[in-house]
Amino acid sequence: MAHTVKVLPAAAPCGDQETGLDRDQPVCILIRHCRDMKRQETRLRLLTMLLLLGCSALYIFTLCAELRNREHQSSGDHRAAGPHQERLQTAVSSTEKKRFNIHLRQNHSVPKDTGTDERYIMWKQIIPEDNQCDQTRKDIVIPKDGVYFIYIRTSLFCRNATGAASSNMFYMQLRFWNENYNESRVLTDAREVVSCPPVAFRTVSVQQLFDLSEGDHVSVRIGAGYQLINKADFGAFLVEG
Structure with a gap:
């Protein structure tokens, strides 16, 4: 009994191939798996990049906030330097008076x-x-x-x-x-x-x-x-x- 084989064009996708030979199926599965892996790798790279950008932005924001806080404290200390220095001198003088x-x-x-x-x-x-x-x-x-x-x-x-x-x-x-x-x-x-x-x-x-x-x-x-x-x-x- 004679068998007939239908030959598809070489450029036809794996999903469109209709063949009676089982040897073509593993190749198509491997190609689809590689494509899925590339898509996942691309998504992971994008997520990693977004995470790094977010961390960098948070670090810069925190650094700027700390610098502004230090400037504010410095200006406040400068304004209060006079009374604070007087209180310090008074405390030192009091300690010296107590020394025998x-x-x-x-x-x-x-x-x-x-x-x-x-x-x-x-x-x-x-x-x-x-x-x-x-x-x-x-x-x-x-x-x-x-x-x-x-x-x-x-x-x-x-x-x-x-x-x-x-x-x-x-x-x-x-x-x-x-x-x-x-x-x-x-x-x-x-x-x-x-x-x-x-x-x-x-x-x-x-x-x-x-x-x-x-x-x-x-x-x-x-x-x-x-x-x-x-x-x-x-x-x-x-x-x-």
Whole structure:
């Protein structure tokens, strides 16, 4: 029995082919699949491009908004710079006022006993005006634990009316005590030999950092040469605490 085959033109599409040969069907399916893949790829590229453009626009918008906000804040800070600076200076000044600082000077209204050494110097308070020292010996009372800078400066003077040369020992101690142990201790001391021709001047000073506790009473004790003192200054201020 004879078979007849209908041959289509070569340019005819796969969907229009009518053939009895099964070998043409996979080729047509593959061609349609490739076309679908290209369409999907094109759509994905368009969607990706639109997404990138949207993100870029959002980033630029956010950046511009932040810049405008900073300019607005800067202009507001500039307008308020005057009052703000005044408040800052007031706060700093208030903090400085609260920091412990005291300066004492020898009280010349207290008569010197010419026959007595080994005594504490009596002081009158110069800075600040409020009372921050003990009334009995005018000790400096430490208000809180911390590191303090303590200084003593004594100006010594002697006059020898007879003109005979003489040597005088000057011995000074910086001492402290606290009610917790109630025992006077030496922080530091200084010694100096003062030679006295007809007129002699000498300065003896001590300055040092000390780690002190709240309630410590700091005082200056003269072991020898009290009558040589012409002028004395004593002070302390809080460095860290």
